[in-house]
Amino acid sequence: MSGHSGAFDGHLFEDRHGLCDRARTRAQSADIWQRLEAGEEFVITRNGKPFALLLHTEPEALEKQLRAIRLSRMGDQVRAIQASAAASGASQLTEEEIQAEIDEVRRERR
Numbered sequence: 001m002s003g004h005s006g007a008f009d010g011h012l013f014e015d016r017h018g019l020c021d022r023a024r025t026r027a028q029s030a031d032i033w034q035r036l037e038a039g040e041e042f043v044i045t046r047n048g049k050p051f052a053l054l055l056h057t058e059p060e061a062l063e064k065q066l067r068a069i070r071l072s073r074m075g076d077q078v079r080a081i082q083a084s085a086a087a088s089g090a091s092q093l094t095e096e097e098i099q100a101e102i103d104e105v106r107r108e109r110r
Helices: 022-027 029-037 059-088 095-109
Strands: 005-008 041-046 049-055
Touching: 029 041
Parallel strands: 005 041
Antiparallel strands: 041 049
């Protein structure tokens, strides 16, 4: 995913210096599509916070790119779970302690 990115929040930040208001963004939609085809990426924001990505793809590359994004998200989730386990001490549990916890939860469910 190359090119530089802009942000869109009712405004299109063409780069870190310039911006277009919502009306100009609509009027310049053809320019945005051309810039996407040229490799630029846009961050769509909601209330000033990143919400979505707008980037160019080719039909034959779509599944591969979606897979890469999903793998990246999964990696982020795994790292978050690992950090949480490390912070709580759960990452230091032995297999026997883990099994004891599982057995206790199963007993409580009965």
